[in-house]
Amino acid sequence: MTEDELERCIALYRKMVWSAALCYVKNPADADDVVQDVFLKLYTYDGRFDNDEHIKAWLLKCAVNRSKNILRSHWYRFSQPLEAADNKEYFDDKDSGVIELPELFKKISPKNRIALYLHYIEGYSVEETARLLNISKSAAGVRLMRGRKQLEKLIADERGNGNELQKDC
């Protein structure tokens, strides 16, 4: 891949890769690292891509795998006790100090988060989502369903009215 192509891909897909990584690692700095790793891999990749959609799917799959690997690191778990213990996830914002992640984002489990992200934000079908996550179609469906249920419950809790959400999701 040429530098120009890499630059174009970063402009097109950096946010996507970062968002997918953040579904797992819950920390913007680690998500940034994942982004870098993934694009380095793209840059040094010898294979051919059929089209942009192919690149996009390849990047997402790399991001998911890389993020999962980071999660498996003992050191990663060592170094984020606050989040693990208190379920507190923060961004260190350069300008305004600390930004807390949206409550809803925090409370959805990572597995469901990534499924929701791929399906609703990136527009992948259940089957495509399953392929990207390397799980069965039914498992992808379950994760989406659970994610939706989590959302329903969370929003219902916020509103104090469980029935209203049934219509939304």
Add this chain to the structure above:
Amino acid sequence: MNCKKIVNNIWSEIYDRSYRSDDQTFEKVLERAKKVENKAHGGRGKRKFAALIAFAAAAVITVSVGAAFNFDFISLFGMGKTAAEKEAYMVRDWLMDLQKESISEINIPNGAEANYNYTEKELDFIQSMFRELDQSFDYGDRILHIGGYVYDGLVLYVMYDVTYKGEIPDSPGSEFRFSAEDDSGSNNCRPIHTEGKTVYCFGRTYAEIPEDKDNMEIMTCITLVEGFEFTPNEDYKPISFNVSQPLNTEVIRLDEINKKTVDNSEADIYLKELTLSPMGAEMTATVNWHSESHNETLPLYVTYDDGTVLDLSEYTGNVDTGTGVGNSSGSFEMTYYFGRNMNIVYTDRVKSIQIFNEVIVIEE
């Protein structure tokens, strides 16, 4: 408002909170790619990724040795008992410090309470997996001695000491860098104890997690930036075995494991491979599934030779269900990872694995 909109709203709040812009990412990727290229042409050759592990040298911790000390790091440093105890104490303290540092970097808001969750038990793995190396290298003005290492397949910990012939520099120990897979993520090393002109250090790598087979070379090759390479003795071998008969067993749902709620759903599980390591177990199995939840199941008990039953349901958190690969025959393969949350499975003592009522005896 519908689900799509809700999800969109959530992500719109977090979009573009990345520290790096497109341009910065582009530059960084090119920079790293150049390092890769330089390394590939530089003779060491095998690695695709150049690596540079940054050492965060920090002040030497001075810690009094407490009476209540449960570590036995004697073999870890190959030293006399008192000195080893000091080292172990300081390693633990250093890790605690790192934890505090990482918490301080998070900018805890007023009123929030930091929660330090290192425990002595959690650090036991360092000792359980430690491999002595005992190699010395003379660099003229200083002698590097590598006492041993711990490599859990993801993170490498190195215990080493440096004896200076002249004055001890401001950042002792930090002149040695351990080359890993790539330079992503942070790496850390700290002098933990000084005796005379010898500085004892403990280092660890991070983010060298292998993604493909090539990257696994980190397991057998550690390179110091000063040109020295060594291959650790891999005397630890995980236990592997195959079972061809269906286990026809009950399983537990992973997502409920913390609550210890057993879901007695049944599935035919053909165990293909189960690998135990001190860090836990990894299991690959074929499952004739009839329920969508069967890719989120887990064996529960490990029995030691003395009859002790290790209840894996105590292993909370960080349980990875791995991947399930479906096929048209209605079965799929799955991989479990469990017990990796700093709980140790002593593989040499394991005599059997129990998945509910099914007991699998491990042959010698």
